[in-house]
Structure formats: structure tokens, C-alpha cells
Amino acid sequence: ALALVWFRNDLRLDDNPALQAALDNGYVPIPVYIHAPDEGGDWAPGAASDAWRHRSLAALDEALRRRGSQLRHFFGPSLATLQSLIATTGAEAVFWNRRYEPAHERRDAHIKTTLRHEGLRVESFNAALLFEPWTVRNKQGLPFKVFTPYWKTLLTQWQLGLCIDAPSRLPHSDEGPSGVSLDALKLAPKLAWDRGFWDEWTPGEAGAHAALDTFVDGALRGYREQRDRPDRVGTSRLSPHLHFGEIAPWRVASVLERERTAANGADIDAFLRELGWREFAHHLLHHFPETPDHNFDARFNDFAWSNVSPDRLADWQQGRTGVPIIDAGMRELWHTGWMHNRVRMIVASFLTKHLRYHWRHGARWFWDTLIDADLANNTLGWQWVAGTGADAAPYFRVFNPVLQASKFDPDGRYIARWVPELAGLPVPLRFSPWQDPQALRRVAPDYPPQPLVDMGAGRESALAAYRKLRG
Numbered sequence: 001a002l003a004l005v006w007f008r009n010d011l012r013l014d015d016n017p018a019l020q021a022a023l024d025n026g027y028v029p030i031p032v033y034i035h036a037p038d039e040g041g042d043w044a045p046g047a048a049s050d051a052w053r054h055r056s057l058a059a060l061d062e063a064l065r066r067r068g069s070q071l072r073h074f075f076g077p078s079l080a081t082l083q084s085l086i087a088t089t090g091a092e093a094v095f096w097n098r099r100y101e102p103a104h105e106r107r108d109a110h111i112k113t114t115l116r117h118e119g120l121r122v123e124s125f126n127a128a129l130l131f132e133p134w135t136v137r138n139k140q141g142l143p144f145k146v147f148t149p150y151w152k153t154l155l156t157q158w159q160l161g162l163c164i165d166a167p168s169r170l171p172h173s174d175e176g177p178s179g180v181s182l183d184a185l186k187l188a189p190k191l192a193w194d195r196g197f198w199d200e201w202t203p204g205e206a207g208a209h210a211a212l213d214t215f216v217d218g219a220l221r222g223y224r225e226q227r228d229r230p231d232r233v234g235t236s237r238l239s240p241h242l243h244f245g246e247i248a249p250w251r252v253a254s255v256l257e258r259e260r261t262a263a264n265g266a267d268i269d270a271f272l273r274e275l276g277w278r279e280f281a282h283h284l285l286h287h288f289p290e291t292p293d294h295n296f297d298a299r300f301n302d303f304a305w306s307n308v309s310p311d312r313l314a315d316w317q318q319g320r321t322g323v324p325i326i327d328a329g330m331r332e333l334w335h336t337g338w339m340h341n342r343v344r345m346i347v348a349s350f351l352t353k354h355l356r357y358h359w360r361h362g363a364r365w366f367w368d369t370l371i372d373a374d375l376a377n378n379t380l381g382w383q384w385v386a387g388t389g390a391d392a393a394p395y396f397r398v399f400n401p402v403l404q405a406s407k408f409d410p411d412g413r414y415i416a417r418w419v420p421e422l423a424g425l426p427v428p429l430r431f432s433p434w435q436d437p438q439a440l441r442r443v444a445p446d447y448p449p450q451p452l453v454d455m456g457a458g459r460e461s462a463l464a465a466y467r468k469l470r471g
């Protein structure tokens, strides 16, 4: 008998419970990918995400072909496509791994009910998380809203899934339509604005494993101290791989546990805690599905956000604010599809506090430009920095971009890499070049002579708006 295995954000063959279930139950799996961006609702995938997915799907197809199978691509809508595949192949079962975005949860529940009514065997599995969102509750039986007690609870229930390597051969069937080509899905950009990405990234399962190996042999040592340094490779860079499900989080955790020694224990704990934030983000998104579009903290519904000036927003987006650490981060994002976590916090603080723009404007830009754009993590990140979120940094905590840069990029190397026109300035001036207008004009005549907002005035007006809210 045949089973459709519907691939979504689980683009791997190792540790893939849906695929395993098909095989364990004696089905011949038909691997399927359905392109249906509209089914993400207001949060259809962005351009950088599509560019990654194109390559990741190609890698998955190649891995399937090496094992005697292949991936078939189709256009949505998902339910009608599955139904027509069931009719033409005679498949008796459909297996997939779960997604947690609200629009996808709704869609999948509907598809499951409909197909079961039609007599199909339909099962879904967890491939993305260490703990499913509904399995973790506080003492009152409610979802957590604060990270530390959530994390402590996870640790008391800590048990990692088994790691299961993909079989070296897969049974194959030619029944039914072979679908459209990957290129027909038009996920890859027409103009190669993503060219710079691929010097840094290798989408797909092999790339994910290579990134983990590189981390274990390199940045893991000292992670706890180095993870805040954008001028170094101090983190794992696993985020896009985890987002697209190219590697299971329990495999990442298991590999690290195997490496545990007295010397690296604190680094491993610090890393697992970050994976814990990823779990927490998914927990929040599942239980508070309106938060990608609305303040978690409803007090902020009355907050006096500034009206957006399209020019100023574009200056932020394109790295022309005149504040070097901000411009460096925004240019890193544009060129590589990724930005260091510390810098994400600094640029988000600048947008939501110094410019006092609603966090939604930043979240949207990240959504379109990040290769790791993830509705759970992005929502948590923006609401955390803006002060509107669950367990967020308080709004009155305004990052000073000059101090942040001097602390976390002390030699100005990150700034020099991404804003090379400032590399000719001595180090302290790279953090606040407006302090020596002559030197700035000489070295970088095209760089903004003044920051988009005065640091002190921006901070004060943000705090004043906040005080009004409380008053």
C-alpha cells in the first residue's frame, strides 16, 4: 500500500517521524511538497525564506533520489492537491510533521478531519520541538508566560527523542502524477540578490549537519562568553536549519550531550537554554496565536507610537541611519540573510524606542529578509525588545547603540566589515562618527553626518511616551 508523506518544514530524512511511520507501517512512501504560500495567512513566507526553501527542497530531492525515491512538487491548495493525489495513486494513508503557526494549525486540523472522514489513515507527528506546546503547563494548569519557570519545568521533564538515521534505500512507486519541476514553483529569486547568501550558507540536511559539526569543533568552546560578540563566529548559526527542519533539535541536543566534559558544561548549558527560548517561543505562539499581530501586553494598545515616515523607515532598512552598529546589522541582514542576535536586539531597540515605530514594521522587514524568519521566534524577539511581550525587557530599557557597540564590538571590526567606508576611522570614532565631523567627511563623505535621531533626544521622547502610558 502507498502513503503520502507530506513534507513541510521538516526537510530532512534523518529523525523524520512522518517518514518513519510510513515505513514502519509497511507503506511505500510517496514524498510530496505542496506550494501554497497563501495558506500562511498574513504571514506567507518572505523572499529570503523562499530562496532558502528552493535550495533546501533541491537538497531533499537529491537525498531521496540517492535512496531510490524522489520528491514530487505540486501547487496548492493543499487539501485539494492531497485529495487528487489520493485519487490518482490509490494511497491509503497520509503522514506529516506538525507546524505550529496559527494559520497552519487551523488548516492542518481541517485537512486531517476531512481526509479521515473520507476513510484515510491520517497521522501527524512532532519533528520540530523538544516539547510540544500543549504538554507543558504551570501548577495552575495554564500556559507559561515567563521563561525561567518554563525552562525549569522543561528541565525536570527532560528526555530527548531517539536519533534515527534515514534508511539507505527507500521503496518507490511511480503511481500517479509526477508533479511540476522545482523551478516551476518560482521560489528562487529572478534577480540574484541572494548571491551573497550562499558564500555563507548551505541549505539542506547535509549543510545542517556540517554547521553542527563546525559549531562543536569551534564556537561551542566559550559559547557562553562569546555568543554576544558579533565580530566573531561565536554561535552555531543553526537557526535557518532548525527553522526548515533540516536537523532535529533533539539530535542537536544529543550531539552536544555526547560532547559534554567538565570544561564545556557551562557552554552546553547556555546553548541548551537558547534552544529553550525557541521552545518557549513556540509555546507562546500556540497558546497566544494573535501575538504576531497584536501586543501581548494590552496596555501598549494605547501607546503613542510615532507615525512612520517611509524615508526614515527605508534608512533603517537599508543601513543609512548614521549609527554605525545599526547600519552594520541592517547591511549584514541584507547581504547574508542573517543578523547576529545581539545586533538584532540593538536595531530593534533603535526602531521601537529611538524612532518609536511600532515593532510590527521591524518584524515585517525581518520576515522578508531573514533566512531564519520564524513566526514564533520573530514575534517573541520583537515583542521582547519592544517591551510589549510576555516576559519582555521593560520598555524603559533603551539600548544605547554607542555603548552596545563599544562593549560587544570593542575593536570595531564588525562595523568595519559591514560599513567598510568607516574602516578608516580610529576605533572609538567608529561607534559615533558624528563626534568628529571633519574626520568623517574626509574618510566617508557619503556617510550620514548626523544620526537619524539624536541619541539622547530619542531616548527621552521614548521614555516620555512610556510615562504617559503608565500615568
Ligand code: FAD
Residues within 6 Å of the ligand: 227, 235, 236, 237, 238, 239, 240, 242, 243, 274, 275, 277, 278, 279, 281, 339, 340, 341, 342, 344, 345, 348, 366, 370, 372, 373, 374, 375, 377, 378, 379, 380, 381, 382, 385
Ligand atoms: P545560537 O546562539 O547558536 O542558538 C541556537 C539556536 O537557539 C538558534 O539557532 C535558535 O533556533 C535558538 N535561539 C537562539 N536565540 C534565540 C532567541 N532569542 N529566541 C528564540 N530562539 C533562539 N530567531 C529565529 O530563528 N528566527 C527569527 O525570525 C528571529 N527573529 C528575531 C528577531 C529579533 C528582534 C530578535 C532579537 C531575535 C530574533 N531571533 C530569531 C532569535 C535569535 O536572534 C536567532 O535565533 C539567533 O541569532 C540565531 O543564530 P544562531 O543559530 O547562531 O544562534
